[in-house]
Amino acid sequence: MKFHQKSPKASINLVVFLDPKGQPLVPEGWPAHLVQRWTGFLSLQEVKLDTPGIHQVYDPELERVYLVSTPKDADPRSLGGKLGKHLKSVSFSTLNFLIPEPSSHLLSKQFEPFLEGFFLGRYQYKGFKVEKKPATTLKEINFLAAAKPKLAGMAQSAFNRAEATNLARDLGNHPGNHFKPTDFKAACEQVATQHELMFEALDETAMAKEGMGCLLGVSRGSEEPAFLNILEYHVSKDAPTLMLVGKGLTFDAGGISLKPAGGMHEMKHDMCGGAAVLGAMQIIAQEKPKVNVVALIPSSENMPDGKAVKPGDVLTAFNGTTVEVQNTDAEGRLILADAISYGVKRFEPVAVVDVATLTGACVVALGHYNSGYQCNQNKLASQIEKAATQTGDPVWRMPHHEVYEKDIEGTLSDLKNVGAREGGMITAGLFLQHFAGKVPWAHIDIAGTAWSAERIPFYPDKGATGTATRLLADLAVNWK
Ligand code: BES
Ligand code: ZN
Ligand code: ZN
Numbered sequence: 001m002k003f004h005q006k007s008p009k010a011s012i013n014l015v016v017f018l019d020p021k022g023q024p025l026v027p028e029g030w031p032a033h034l035v036q037r038w039t040g041f042l043s044l045q046e047v048k049l050d051t052p053g054i055h056q057v058y059d060p061e062l063e064r065v066y067l068v069s070t071p072k073d074a075d076p077r078s079l080g081g082k083l084g085k086h087l088k089s090v091s092f093s094t095l096n097f098l099i100p101e102p103s104s105h106l107l108s109k110q111f112e113p114f115l116e117g118f119f120l121g122r123y124q125y126k127g128f129k130v131e132k133k134p135a136t137t138l139k140e141i142n143f144l145a146a147a148k149p150k151l152a153g154m155a156q157s158a159f160n161r162a163e164a165t166n167l168a169r170d171l172g173n174h175p176g177n178h179f180k181p182t183d184f185k186a187a188c189e190q191v192a193t194q195h196e197l198m199f200e201a202l203d204e205t206a207m208a209k210e211g212m213g214c215l216l217g218v219s220r221g222s223e224e225p226a227f228l229n230i231l232e233y234h235v236s237k238d239a240p241t242l243m244l245v246g247k248g249l250t251f252d253a254g255g256i257s258l259k260p261a262g263g264m265h266e267m268k269h270d271m272c273g274g275a276a277v278l279g280a281m282q283i284i285a286q287e288k289p290k291v292n293v294v295a296l297i298p299s300s301e302n303m304p305d306g307k308a309v310k311p312g313d314v315l316t317a318f319n320g321t322t323v324e325v326q327n328t329d330a331e332g333r334l335i336l337a338d339a340i341s342y343g344v345k346r347f348e349p350v351a352v353v354d355v356a357t358l359t360g361a362c363v364v365a366l367g368h369y370n371s372g373y374q375c376n377q378n379k380l381a382s383q384i385e386k387a388a389t390q391t392g393d394p395v396w397r398m399p400h401h402e403v404y405e406k407d408i409e410g411t412l413s414d415l416k417n418v419g420a421r422e423g424g425m426i427t428a429g430l431f432l433q434h435f436a437g438k439v440p441w442a443h444i445d446i447a448g449t450a451w452s453a454e455r456i457p458f459y460p461d462k463g464a465t466g467t468a469t470r471l472l473a474d475l476a477v478n479w480k
Pocket of ligand 3 (some may be wrong): 251252270329331332357358
């Protein structure tokens, strides 16, 4: 995608912003008769998209004009998402944004999130149909402005954030047979190489040497080898380290505690936490925050097999904790347990944030709009809330109280991997905290938001949403 800043001149496809009174915001020098005509169209409400805030008019001199109003209380990212979704079905190669003076509220606060929403809204998964729909044709975006604020830079950073989210969406949408732990490792390596991050992957032999019995236990039922992927963004020796961890189950059949058939196919997206962490690392590499960031993505399949871990088996985690596996479908917490405890010991982070499609209980509690999160430190919680508001990846804090600990106390082992059905999200979080120890830690459960969360206009209506990618990146970029 190319971004250009150009001087005003008539162009075929145009996006025009409106001021709070509904008047077109145009730079000086733009032909007055066009402006008057658009105002006229507006008062006639000539053609409206099915979207408050976006009008579409056919102008005899231009091919197509979209009039977008972004009053101060509007959510520009949502408006951009709606326009992006609309333009998916329209084919043209160039789109021109008519940009007002740099002093306007639009430019200082709304333009970048609007464009980010626009690029997020345009997302389409390529898929595997033999007869392909024509690909979207948009190749070039121009900003037509009299004065020249730093539009190309804003556009580039909106584009980068959306591209990383769209990468996370692609990985989530890939079918399990096209995206196995080995492919996840390759995807991590590719991002690392392209963006100059350090990368290493522990294979099963290395994990066995380290004593990662929980991750290896989950992987035992699969023909596919598991990996622990590690990416590092290093800014300086003296900077603190933030650690991100993402669940990377490329397919979760439930193991011996097999899931019911209906809906099982969607468990190809059980790696969306890992995908969000990888996407976030791509943004971090581009935006270069002042904090060091290390990402751990444990990746495995969870399958039933003669060699698979069985209900009642006891596994030993990296930190020596013993865990009775009462339900092999509660596998996410097992692979995260090893990744978190290994990462905390090796990288001594100042904070840990893990992201996972962890529990159906979270979906029951919060549905498909808010991700649920738990946190053992209010400062970190407020940083997460701020990043969530800033990026439009909504979260809601859930209780994290030690009274629930009793639910996961083992009888013949230290812990068991399931508690009661009631409060299932909270006990899963408490299980993970056990492996972070005393480090400030947060756990974001995206089971309800990683897939088909169509209530959010810049998320796709179906399939992987890329949720938490931008949230995690923002957390690192604004780290204090
Ligand atoms: N991957 C699932 C959780 C999930 C559910 C993700 C719905 C996305 C949408 C997880 O591994 C799982 O199966 N959890 C079990 C835990 C239970 C056995 C304690 C669950 O939530 O049912
Ligand atoms: Zn499971
Ligand atoms: Zn799972």
